[in-house]
Amino acid sequence: ELQLAESGGDLVHPGGSLRLSCAASGFSVSSIYMAWVRQAPGKGLQWVSVMYGGGATYYAASVKGRFIVSRDKLKNSLYLQMNSLRPEDSAIYYCTKGRGNYYPYFDVWGQGTVVTVSS
């Protein structure tokens, strides 16, 4: 069974940093599309970052320059380093697996981890 499990969410002050982790099972994060999608309280879905199997990365304009996505083949995990955090970054962060040709859609989702940015 394909599964994703996020961790690392926490309460952090504005301007602070946080690193989210996503452990995958049933497939390798290194050979596939992976992504982070977030959902602010009571709001809709917003893509944050996508990583292609070949290593190319893409970021939403709202996080570009502040967030960095990476992966560890040995730990079979995806990460999201979040710097210079703002209150508007508060959300549930979902790790997702992508599928498709050229551009992925998201077929497997984790349960999410909560990030709260507040003083």
Add this chain to the structure above:
Amino acid sequence: DIQMTQSPSTLSASVGDRVTITCRASQPISDWVAWYQQKPGAAPKLLIYRASTLDGGVPSRFSGSGSGTQFTLTINSLQRDDFATYYCQQYSLYSWTFGQGTTVEI
């Protein structure tokens, strides 16, 4: 970024109804559209990709159509389990934007 305008934001329906949700893209995107269902407290679930292809295990009462800029999700014979929030998503040109969501309520 390509914008997805989804309507309606809320839809009231009854068991057995046929419901339709629409999404309009800000520019042509071929058929690079997916639809997701989300229930309260749960992660989204993929229903449809490439505008009209049902993901594995998704009931056949769900269907999708459209290409270019206009897309539709239809649920035939609404079941109690279908009351949820639905999102369209475009995935093209290295951006992955979602519609605002449609809540289907009783």
